[in-house]
Amino acid sequence: MSAWCISRSFLGSTVSITEARRFVTTFLKGWPDVETAELIVSELATNAIRHSASGRFGGRFHVTIRAERRRVWIGVLDEGGPGRPQIFPEYPELEGGRGLRIVSEMATDWGVLGDHRGRTVWASLHEAPQPQRRDC
Ligand SMILES: Nc1ncnc2c1ncn2[C@@H]1O[C@H](COP(=O)(O)OP(=O)(O)OP(=O)(O)O)[C@@H](O)[C@H]1O
Ligand SMILES: [Mg+2]
Numbered sequence: 001m002s003a004w005c006i007s008r009s010f011l012g013s014t015v016s017i018t019e020a021r022r023f024v025t026t027f028l029k030g031w032p033d034v035e036t037a038e039l040i041v042s043e044l045a046t047n048a049i050r051h052s053a054s055g056r057f058g059g060r061f062h063v064t065i066r067a068e069r070r071r072v073w074i075g076v077l078d079e080g081g082p083g084r085p086q087i088f089p090e091y092p093e094l095e096g097g098r099g100l101r102i103v104s105e106m107a108t109d110w111g112v113l114g115d116h117r118g119r120t121v122w123a124s125l126h127e128a129p130q131p132q133r134r135d136c
Pocket of ligand 2: 097
């Protein structure tokens with residue numbers, strides 16, 4: 001499979017979360033970990049709407065998928081704002097603050113690019129190497 005990349009823009013409204021999930025499942029159909037990718041985009045899109053300027057009237061967020069043979073990169077670009085994505089310490093009594101922790105645990109790697117003008121929160125997933133056939 002040759003590498004490919006696709007991006008799509010979504011209105012910053014909660015109905016777009018379902019659309020972003022569908023975007024990921026459509027284009028990653030057949031990828032072994034598509035459900036994890038779907039969960040990740042759902043968390044990141046929810047955060048973009050809830051915690052950045054993407055959630056304002058007319059705001060948007062952008063989802064990018066980059067796929068290679070054994071690696072998928074998903075980025076959600078938001079419209080920025082004063083707050084920064086951060087993993088909160090684990091307090092079982094707290095209701096929120098779990099999304100990015102879950103993303104960081106499920107992804108092979110994750111990170112944040114950008115600043116108050118717009119941030120991309122990204123996660124990558126690497127398929128475990130397949131056992132190699134060895135002829136004797
Ligand atoms: N795209 C973002 N822009 C700005 N701040 C963000 C963004 N994503 C997350 N954050 C900040 O990081 C914190 C942790 O995010 P996280 O997704 O872990 O928890 P949450 O969204 O508060 O709750 P939930 O458990 O429902 O996801 C958020 O409360 C918010 O302050
Ligand atoms: Mg969240």
